[in-house]
Amino acid sequence: MSDSVLLPLLVLWPLAGGLAALLAPRIVGLVLVAGTLGNLALGLFLAVTLPGGDPLAHDVGGWGAPLGIALRADGLSAILVLVTAFAAPWLALHASAAYAEPERRYFAGLFLLFLAALNGLFLAGDLFNLYVTLELLGLSAVALAALGGGPAALAASLRYLLATLTGSLAYLLGVALLYRAAGTLDLAQLAGQGTVLPGGAVAFALMVAGLLLKAAVFPLHFWLPPAHANATPPVSAALSGLAVKAPLYLVLRLWLSLYDGAWPLVAELLAALGAAGVLWCSLQAVLQARAKLLVAYSTVAQLGYLLVALALVPAAGLTAYGAFVVLLVSHVLAKAGLFLAVGNLARRARHDRIDGFERVVHHMPLSAGAIALAGVSLMGLPPSGGFSGKWLLLQAGIASGRWWLVAVVLLGGLLAAVYIFKLIEHTFGGSDRPEATALPRRMEWAALALAGSAVGLGFLGQPLLGLLGGVP
Amino acid sequence: MTGQALYAVLGCGLFCLGFHALVVAAHPLRRLLAVNVMGSSVFLxxxxxxxxxxPLPQALVITGIVVAVAATALGLNLxxxxxVPAAADEPADGEGGS
Incomplete structure (x- = not known):
């Protein structure tokens, strides 16, 4: 399969699947399986064809920059496409048991559109197509979050919609200013130009502020906990695991390629925001009484590590870049697994108050195991992916002379241990209620598979960094 | 000041106005309208x-308007x-969520 087929197919396959699921409700199960597994096969193919060669590029329909749609794939895009494609079938497996009709049909359609938007975003080669894929991602994510249908979920989705639209528009205003100055939107043509263009700094501030709002980075995270905690479990997992990573990926791309990692102040500011987010939101997670809110705050805290790693890339190079990617991938897997497992517990108990969970370890050993494994990665204990990522992050921090980072990583890990043990304690303690209805086993296996692969990632650090290649 | 620069400054002013309304307004419909004003200002x-x-900016603005219409429709539906919570109990087939 050549680049000219592979890159468009990565967007078109899930897109066609999403439309098929909404149009042909009878075959929705088949579409969901074919859509997510086909996407995984394409993602794997992209990852094996990429290393050793140049980054892949394709102009859709033969229309090049500035008018056409340029698709590009380098190591970073390939890893993100692959981890998304890996998580998706497990989420679909869980969803196939978690929803009744018609929610299952809506989930299948929207989730495949969500995957198409993510793939499009990771492969897009110009600023405007990035805007369109950001909006597609935001709209499908908001519709997914509203799927639960309760008033709390609807109100949280509306807030999410307003936040994500505001973020996109700030980004688009920045793009408009850049186009005014440079006359092109192509990322390759704009490479390194950002700092010399008139208005480049203003455009940068607008784009990054909008993207940080969309990524729910502290202190712009106000919309995330209610939206993620009130959604249904497969949706929470998709939003917390995948949706918030895309804007951060874009911040990294823009800052490193368009602006060459310029302005030391930007790095200091991003690192400070990230560190504050780790500490403040880990503390918030510890204080929550509802399990899903606890997991949602943990997401904002973990995004803080990603932001710190991102901020260190210009100073520490490949070490920080590798830390960003390993932390990102392990958080996708661990958080998706944790949200599914906590969703299983909440479904059995019919509420998600932590102190009201009964002793479920005998009845749902797989979900309890998933919480423990995801917790190992979130706390950063060896041999998990979370440990490898934090280890690289510490090395990057020390190499660039930021010793305070050691304290932040240690404190963040301790607070993570507190909130994870708060969850674990209640799956092993509390009163037993054996008569509660059992859940379909595949809902438990999906959670365990995702959480287990977050730990397994600790053994795959080298191949992952090999696929990543150098700093762009 | 040329006409074009005037429009650009006008657009930035409108963006700030829209953002102000978004932050200050309490009713969700007003906030949705504020986001629409911000969108139009970016197109300007x-x-x-x-x-x-x-021709490129016109193509971009047309695409942007399509996105804005879809987003507004989703927001109004929510x-x-x-x-009207009662209406959510009996959605017509194929409507809602999508």
Whole structure:
């Protein structure tokens, strides 16, 4: 399969699947399986064809920059496409048991559109197509979050919609200013130009502020906990695991390629925001009484590590870049697994108050195991992916002379241990209620598979960094 | 000041006005309208930035309007369901969520 087929197919396959699921409700199960597994096969193919060669590029329909749609794939895009494609079938497996009709049909359609938007975003080669894929991602994510249908979920989705639209528009205003100055939107043509263009700094501030709002980075995270905690479990997992990573990926791309990692102040500011987010939101997670809110705050805290790693890339190079990617991938897997497992517990108990969970370890050993494994990665204990990522992050921090980072990583890990043990304690303690209805086993296996692969990632650090290649 | 620059400044002013309304307004419908004003202001800046005979900004703005219409429709649907919970119990087939 050549680049000219592979890159468009990565967007078109899930897109066609999403439309098929909404149009042909009878075959929705088949579409969901074919859509997510086909996407995984394409993602794997992209990852094996990429290393050793140049980054892949394709102009859709033969229309090049500035008018056409340029698709590009380098190591970073390939890893993100692959981890998304890996998580998706497990989420679909869980969803196939978690929803009744018609929610299952809506989930299948929207989730495949969500995957198409993510793939499009990771492969897009110009600023405007990035805007369109950001909006597609935001709209499908908001519709997914509203799927639960309760008033709390609807109100949280509306807030999410307003936040994500505001973020996109700030980004688009920045793009408009850049186009005014440079006359092109192509990322390759704009490479390194950002700092010399008139208005480049203003455009940068607008784009990054909008993207940080969309990524729910502290202190712009106000919309995330209610939206993620009130959604249904497969949706929470998709939003917390995948949706918030895309804007951060874009911040990294823009800052490193368009602006060459310029302005030391930007790095200091991003690192400070990230560190504050780790500490403040880990503390918030510890204080929550509802399990899903606890997991949602943990997401904002973990995004803080990603932001710190991102901020260190210009100073520490490949070490920080590798830390960003390993932390990102392990958080996708661990958080998706944790949200599914906590969703299983909440479904059995019919509420998600932590102190009201009964002793479920005998009845749902797989979900309890998933919480423990995801917790190992979130706390950063060896041999998990979370440990490898934090280890690289510490090395990057020390190499660039930021010793305070050691304290932040240690404190963040301790607070993570507190909130994870708060969850674990209640799956092993509390009163037993054996008569509660059992859940379909595949809902438990999906959670365990995702959480287990977050730990397994600790053994795959080298191949992952090999696929990543150098700093762009 | 040339006409184009005037439009660009106007667009930035409108963006700030829209953002102010978004932050200050309490009612979700007003906030949705504020986001729409912000969207239009960005389109104004895009069109004002076009060199003579450059078709690209128009193509971008048309795409942007399509996105804005879809987003507004989704927002209004959510608003309606929040305002009239009874209507959510019996959605017509193929409607809602999508």
């Amino acid at each position: 800046v895009l069109v004002a930035g076009a060199a003579p005979g450059d 608003l309606l369901r929040l305002a």
